[in-house]
Amino acid sequence: MDQIGLLLSGAALFLNGLMLLGKADEKNVGVFNLFVGAFQVIVPFYLIITSDQSNWILYERTAIFLFGLTYLYVGVTVLKGMQGTGLGYYSLWVSIIALVYVTVSLVHYHDVVNAITWILWSFLWFLFYVLNTSKKDVSAYVGKVAIVQSWVTLTIPALFSLTGVWGNKDMYNMWGIVLVASIIYFVYVGYRLFFSQPKKMILK
Template sequence: MSAVGLLYVGAVLFLNGLMLLGRIDGKSAGVFNLFIGAMQVITPFYMIFTSGGDVWTIFQASGIFLFGLTYLYVGITNLQGLDASGVGWYSLWVAVLAVGYAAMNFLHFHDEKFGLIWLMWSFLWTLFFVLLALKRNIGTFVGWVTLIQAWVTATIPAFLILIGEWERIGAGVTEAAAGLTVVAYGIAYALTRWKAPRGVEVSS
């Protein structure tokens, strides 16, 4: 995923997190989901068309589609007032595949940082499945996790990549950041007690 694309993934996760917390109207957030979804579908098509058949470039492009299609699906669902269960079941499929992408980052690309980020995305999309497909009352918790991931998995990494500082971050810092993120999830869980606000619409 390009650094610019990743930066705006942070933006859409930020807005969707606020939507789940009842701070943003679902239709308003849906419009922005369409913008980012379109960008995250056009970009991988370009990567594939210009890859020259390189297997790993195509593999990396395929991962971007997972998110681009999520945001398009969310945008259309919100704007049309559709039931969100389809988004939820799609999120389960994404969550399973994200584990595979994490494994390839660890084992093939030897990239611990993005391996951990993919695992975090798998966790988040699993929560979307539980919220939207299984209809569990965890909207507030998922909203906070989405807000945390907006910064930890997208906005901050993208900004560091753009200014050329990402490669200077060592394994120790990465593992510490991952540990603190898990602690933040635990605090969010304890504070919210899995209670969702009323009037919250779908998010991913």
């Protein structure tokens, strides 16, 4: 059920990226965020209730809440036409919490790929903080990052897991390379946006 949540999160993030690029209607995307957010809040409650409720089980299920509440917050903010400052500061909080997941992935689970994934998610949540609290228009950059991450950190890993491919060592190593390549791409695009063309806040 966790993997189904990841798959749906990939869809929601993909649509959010398209919305930021002006290619998808805000209200339509907002409604989908509500659907996925509700799923991502209800499911962890069920998984916690049916589990042994050990500290690591609670720790892992809490991560689902972080996504679910984000999507619910985005959906309500968009549909109600509210200012996104609250969403922005919530995203900052989550980006900090995500760094704890990075550390635990390395120290407790010794899982480098998962750690890199959490670094990418922390970066994305930080971008949502900047997007909603800064006067600079960084929507194009955030949209591009969101679309790439929707595939490399959520959709494709979820599909691999559902089809039983994800546990393969070669796949694990290859995906680490894919994630690092994504980081390099984000740095390159960010450099073009903020340094190569400092007067243009929207990436062409």
